[in-house]
Amino acid sequence: MLKGKNIILGVTGSIAAYKAAYLIRGLVKRGAKVQVVITPAGKEFITPLTLSTLSGAPVISEFFSNRDGTWNSHVDLGLWADAMLIAPATAATIGKMANGIADNMLITTYLSCKAPVFVAPAMDLDMFAHPSTQQNLERLRGFGNRIIEPAEGELASHLTGKGRMEEPENIIRILEHFFKEKEDLQKKKIVITAGPTYEKIDPVRFIGNYSSGKMGFALAKVCAERGAEVILIAGPVAELISHPNITRVDVESADQMYEAAMATFPDANAAILCAAVADYKPIHPREEKIKREVSGELSLQLTPNKDIAASLGAIKKDNQFLVGFALETNNEEVHAIDKLKRKNLDFIVLNSLREKGAGFRYDTNKISVIDKDGAVSHYPLKTKQEVASDIVDKLATLLL
Ligand code: C5P
Numbered sequence: 270m271l272k273g274k275n276i277i278l279g280v281t282g283s284i285a286a287y288k289a290a291y292l293i294r295g296l297v298k299r300g301a302k303v304q305v306v307i308t309p310a311g312k313e314f315i316t317p318l319t320l321s322t323l324s325g326a327p328v329i330s331e332f333f334s335n336r337d338g339t340w341n342s343h344v345d346l347g348l349w350a351d352a353m354l355i356a357p358a359t360a361a362t363i364g365k366m367a368n369g370i371a372d373n374m375l376i377t378t379y380l381s382c383k384a385p386v387f388v389a390p391a392m393d394l395d396m397f398a399h400p401s402t403q404q405n406l407e408r409l410r411g412f413g414n415r416i417i418e419p420a421e422g423e424l425a426s427h428l429t430g431k432g433r434m435e436e437p438e439n440i441i442r443i444l445e446h447f448f449k450e451k452e453d454l455q456k457k458k459i460v461i462t463a464g465p466t467y468e469k470i471d472p473v474r475f476i477g478n479y480s481s482g483k484m485g486f487a488l489a490k491v492c493a494e495r496g497a498e499v500i501l502i503a504g505p506v507a508e509l510i511s512h513p514n515i516t517r518v519d520v521e522s523a524d525q526m527y528e529a530a531m532a533t534f535p536d537a538n539a540a541i542l543c544a545a546v547a548d549y550k551p552i553h554p555r556e557e558k559i560k561r562e563v564s565g566e567l568s569l570q571l572t573p574n575k576d577i578a579a580s581l582g583a584i585k586k587d588n589q590f591l592v593g594f595a596l597e598t599n600n601e602e603v604h605a606i607d608k609l610k611r612k613n614l615d616f617i618v619l620n621s622l623r624e625k626g627a628g629f630r631y632d633t634n635k636i637s638v639i640d641k642d643g644a645v646s647h648y649p650l651k652t653k654q655e656v657a658s659d660i661v662d663k664l665a666t667l668l669l
Contacts, residue, residue: 270445272300277346277382279355279375280320281362282310283434284425285391289315291437292356293323299441304329304346306375308362329374343374347381352444355379356417357391357434360402366414367405383511385447385494389417389440394430410652411632413490417443453665455496458537461489462530462544462577464504466523470569471555480545482506484594484634487657488541489515495661500537502529504544523547523574530577531584538668539590541660542578550574582613590615590667592660598622605639615667616640618660624650638663 276296280289289305296303303324307317317328329341347353355362355375362375366388371377379386388409396402397419406416417440422433435443463485467475486508489501493514501510502518504526510517518533520526523546534540549571559567578593585591593614595605601621609617617639624635635650638660648659 270299270448271296271441274301274351274448275349276301276303276444277350277353277378278303278305278324279353279358279362279379280305280307280311280315281355281357281359281375282308282314283357283359283391284314285357285434286311286314288434288437289356290319290323292354292440293320295437295441296444297324299445302326304349306330306346306378308373308375310359310361329378332374332377341374343377344381346378347383350382350384352384352387352447353379353382354387354389354440354444356387356389356437356440358388360390360392360396360399360405363388363390363402363405363409367408386414387417387440387444387447388414389434390419390432391434392419392432393424393426394428394432397430397432407632410654413487413654415443415447415654453495454492454661454668457492457497457539457668458500459492459497459664460500460502460530460533460537460540461485461492462502462504462526462540462542462546463489464506464508465545466504466526466547466574467521468523468547468550468574469554470551471557471559473558476547476549476551476571477505478545478547480504480506482508483632484653484657485541485543486510487653488543488660491654491657491661492541495665500529500533502526502533502544523550523577527575527577527580530581534581534589535584537589539592539664540581541592541664542581543594544577545596546577547574576612578608578612578614585613590664592664593617595619596622602637602639602645605637606643609639609641614641616663636660 293303305320305324305328307330321328365376417435420433421431423429424432464482465478465480467477489499493499493512499515518529552570552572591614595608597604605617605619619637634653634656637647639645
């Protein structure tokens, strides 16, 4: 799984830095190429000579080489990598990553890295439990980084608690699992709708909703990382995404989203309909801005939009799969099952507005998944990235 993979190993100033040596040995043994980037504090704990001997490549620490003045390009390094692993990651490095404080080569490399990033924290239990560390980790999760939770155990301070860096062999197992997963959607084409739609009232006003697009973008990222070709049809959102497997189609209205979905679904293997499509649009959007002084009391006449999910459900072939979302405020499961049937979906993801931390604009979500046969699975509160992985796992079982 790791053969031929390019891995950047970031090493920071923690007593667990010695474990980096075992990590390098394990990765190299499995055929990976390892480039070590170390922080100035990291060098106090383990020598670059040890690390470069094991990795077979000079360790990078400074922006320039002191010897010959050559420039270490963090951009090239970021593009070279198939994954970046920061192990051990100190509270300081985690804080810098969470806030983009690019004052050393490791952080600039991290900021330039387009590949998935794994972070293995190592610190004393109270430092780990501190709200600032926890908030920084939460931010990193929100950026799509994967946190390898530290284990409970004896710490360098002789205290016992959570903060020990995960053991090298387990970290390597996590990487292997990641690269194994990555293969499973190759040659699959997946259409994803995300975000809200805006329905024009006049040239400056619209009917919209609070959808941020975060869930749909997380799904697009997971599918792309697992090898699928993704068509991401996005309503107006602030989210950014860049991955060679993702083609982003920006739309504004439900009609435009419908056209894009109907054009791309016929040769796709699946569609995930995550967008919060406006149910209604103004029948006669005005050419000129509506003026209060002229219009006085105003009523808008609305007409229903086309249901994209139901339209795709109607043309769906036996070897195609459709995943829908339902956001309900009452009688959640009953409504969701009704939607699943009406729209001819293969499964539906239910998120309830009643759940704390779930739904619009949050970085976390709590879902239930309902199958065609009515079976319901409940999932705990997780980051949208983790929720996306759960949903894609489920879709992958149908696609294989
Ligand atoms: O009917 P409701 O909007 O609650 O259904 C939600 C599901 O249907 C979501 O998957 C949503 O993306 C999809 N949908 C759609 N087109 C619409 C309305 C909803 O694709 N016009």
